[in-house]
Amino acid sequence: MNDPYQVLGVPETATDAEVKKAYLNLARKYHPDNYHDNPLADLAQEKMKEINAAYEEINKRRSGRGSAGGAGGSAYGYGYGGGSSYQGGTSYRQGYGGYQQGYGRSSSSSVLQQVRMAINSGDLSRAEALLANYTDHNAEWNFLRGAVCYRRGWMDEAKRYYQTACQMEPGNAEYRQALDYMESGASGAYRPSGSPFGTEVCAANSMCLPLWCCVLPLCC
Amino acid sequence: MFGYVRPPLGQLPEEEQARFRAVYCGLCRTLGKRYGLAARFILNYDFTFLAILLSDGQEREAPCVRCPAHPLKKRACCPPDGAMELAADESVILAYWQLRDGVADHDWLHGLKYRSVSKVLEPAYRKAAAARPAFDESTRRQLRQLSELETEDCASMDRAADAFAALLAGAAKEVDDPVRQRVLEQLLYHLGRWIYLVDAADDLKKDARSGNYNPVALRYGLKDGAWTPESRHDFAQTLDHSIHMMATAFELWDFGCWRTILESTFYTGLFYVGGAVLDGTFQTAVRNRKKRKNVEDAT
Numbered sequence: 001m002n003d004p005y006q007v008l009g010v011p012e013t014a015t016d017a018e019v020k021k022a023y024l025n026l027a028r029k030y031h032p033d034n035y036h037d038n039p040l041a042d043l044a045q046e047k048m049k050e051i052n053a054a055y056e057e058i059n060k061r062r063s064g065r066g067s068a069g070g071a072g073g074s075a076y077g078y079g080y081g082g083g084s085s086y087q088g089g090t091s092y093r094q095g096y097g098g099y100q101q102g103y104g105r106s107s108s109s110s111v112l113q114q115v116r117m118a119i120n121s122g123d124l125s126r127a128e129a130l131l132a133n134y135t136d137h138n139a140e141w142n143f144l145r146g147a148v149c150y151r152r153g154w155m156d157e158a159k160r161y162y163q164t165a166c167q168m169e170p171g172n173a174e175y176r177q178a179l180d181y182m183e184s185g186a187s188g189a190y191r192p193s194g195s196p197f198g199t200e201v202c203a204a205n206s207m208c209l210p211l212w213c214c215v216l217p218l219c220c
Numbered sequence: 221m222f223g224y225v226r227p228p229l230g231q232l233p234e235e236e237q238a239r240f241r242a243v244y245c246g247l248c249r250t251l252g253k254r255y256g257l258a259a260r261f262i263l264n265y266d267f268t269f270l271a272i273l274l275s276d277g278q279e280r281e282a283p284c285v286r287c288p289a290h291p292l293k294k295r296a297c298c299p300p301d302g303a304m305e306l307a308a309d310e311s312v313i314l315a316y317w318q319l320r321d322g323v324a325d326h327d328w329l330h331g332l333k334y335r336s337v338s339k340v341l342e343p344a345y346r347k348a349a350a351a352r353p354a355f356d357e358s359t360r361r362q363l364r365q366l367s368e369l370e371t372e373d374c375a376s377m378d379r380a381a382d383a384f385a386a387l388l389a390g391a392a393k394e395v396d397d398p399v400r401q402r403v404l405e406q407l408l409y410h411l412g413r414w415i416y417l418v419d420a421a422d423d424l425k426k427d428a429r430s431g432n433y434n435p436v437a438l439r440y441g442l443k444d445g446a447w448t449p450e451s452r453h454d455f456a457q458t459l460d461h462s463i464h465m466m467a468t469a470f471e472l473w474d475f476g477c478w479r480t481i482l483e484s485t486f487y488t489g490l491f492y493v494g495g496a497v498l499d500g501t502f503q504t505a506v507r508n509r510k511k512r513k514n515v516e517d518a519t
Contacts, residue, residue: 044472
C-alpha cells in the first residue's frame with residue numbers, strides 16, 4: 001500500500017482535523033454521485049477505495065499511539081454500491097444507489113433488460129444495437145436511449161430522451177431523477193473551492209475572476 | 221482549434237504563469253525545429269493545452285533562448301521531448317486539415333487565403349502525416365464527416381460536435397498507458413465538444429448574417445443569432461455537463477507539475493470563457509488585449 005499520508009496529500013505532522021478535512025475533500029471529489037453514469041466511474045471507485053483505506057490506516061496508527069481518538073472514527077461509509085449513503089453533503093443526488101445497481105431495475109421486457117445489462121457493463125454498441133431493433137418506443141426505451149447518449153457524451157440528446165420518457169410516464173421516479181440531473185446542469189458537481197459549478201453561475205458572479213484573467217497575453 | 225481554452229493566468233501565481241509561458245515557447249520552438257519557420261505560425265493556446273495534456277508532468281529545466289518573435293529578450297523555453305514532439309506533430313496535422321476545410325468551405329476567391337497558407341504548410345504536414353499516419357487518417361475521416369453533416373444542415377448539435385470531439389480524442393491514441401489513454405480520451409472528447417459548441421455560439425451573429433451552417437442556431441431555432449433566455453440557459457447547462465466530464469476525468473490521472481494550471485482551467489477558466497461567449501464579450505476582450513499588446517510592443 002502507498003503511504004497513506006501521501007494518498008491524502010497531507011504531511012505526517014498534520015493534525016487530526018487536517019487529516020479529516022483532506023479526507024472529506026477527496027471523498028467528495030471521488031464520490032459516486034460525482035461520477036454518476038460516468039464512463040470512468042470504475043477508476044473513481046478505485047481511487048475511493050485507496051482513500052478510504054488510507055484514512056482508516058492513519059486512524060489505526062494514531063489511535064494505536066494513543067492520541068486523542070485518532071482523526072475521527074472510521075471511513076464514512078462513502079463508497080460505491082451498497083453501504084450507507086452520504087448524509088453530510090449539500091446537494092448530492094440521492095437514489096440510483098451507486099454503480100452496482102446502476103440500471104439494474106426490472107424492465108418491462110427481456111430485451112430492455114439486456115440493454116440495461118449492456119449499459120452496466122459499458123458495452124454501449126450492443127445497447128445501441130438492441131435499442132435500434134426494438135420497435136416499441138415506450139418510456140423505458142426513451143430513458144435507456146438517453147442513458148446511452150449520456151455515456152457517449154451526447155448530453156443534449158440525452159436530456160431530450162429523458163424528457164420524452166418523463167412525458168410518457170410522469171410518475172416514474174427513475175426517469176425523473178435522470179432528467180432532474182440533466183436540468184441541474186451538474187450544478188452540484190465537485191469544485192475545489194466548494195463554490196457552485198457552472199458557466200452561468202460563474203459568469204454572473206462578479207466575485208469570479210474578470211475576463212482579462214483569461215485573455216492575458218503571454219508575451220508581455 | 222480556435223483559442224478558447226485558456227487558463228485564468230491573471231489569477232495564477234507568477235510561477236504558474238512562467239510555467240505556462242515556457243511550454244508555449246517550447247511548443248513554438250519544437251514546431252520550428254521540426255517543421256521550419258512557417259509551422260511556428262500555427263501556434264495557439266489550444267495546441268499549448270494539448271502539449272500540456274500529453275506531457276508526462278515531470279518538471280524540467282527550461283533554459284532561456286532567443287527566438288525570431290522575441291529577438292531582444294531571452295525567454296524560458298521547455299526543451300522538446302517525446303510528448304512535445306507528439307503535440308507538435310498533431311498540431312500540424314490539425315492545423316493543416318482545418319485550412320483545407322477552409323478551402324472547401326469557400327469559393328475560389330474567398331478560399332484564396334486558406335489555399336495559400338495551406339500550401340505553405342504542406343511540406344510540414346507531409347512530414348507530420350508520415351510520422352503519425354493513424355492520427356492523420358482519423359483527423360481526415362472526422363473532418364470529412366463534419367463537412368458532410370454541415371452540408372446536410374444537421375440539426376443535432378451533439379452529432380456535429382461529436383465529429384470534432386472524436387477527432388480531438390484521437391490525439392490520445394498515441395499514449396501507451398491504458399488508464400492514461402482512457403482518461404485523456406474522455407477529457408479530450410469533451411474538450412473537443414466544448415470547443416466546437418463554444419465556437420458555434422461565438423459565431424451565431426456572423427453565421428446569421430452570412431447564412432452559414434450553425435448547429436446551435438439550428439438546434440434552438442434562433443433568429444438573427446440572438447439567444448432567448450431559455451435557450452441560453454439550456455446551452456450553458458449542456459456546456460457544464462461537458463466541463464464536469466473533463467473535470468472528473470482530469471482528477472483520475474496525475475498531471476504532475478501541470479496540476480494547478482489544469483485545475484484552474486477546468487474549474488474556472490472554461491466557465492469564464494463560455495460565459496463571455498454567451499454574453500458576446502469574448503471577441504471584444506481578445507481584440508482589445510491584442511490591440512493593447514501591439515501598442516505596448518510598439519512603444
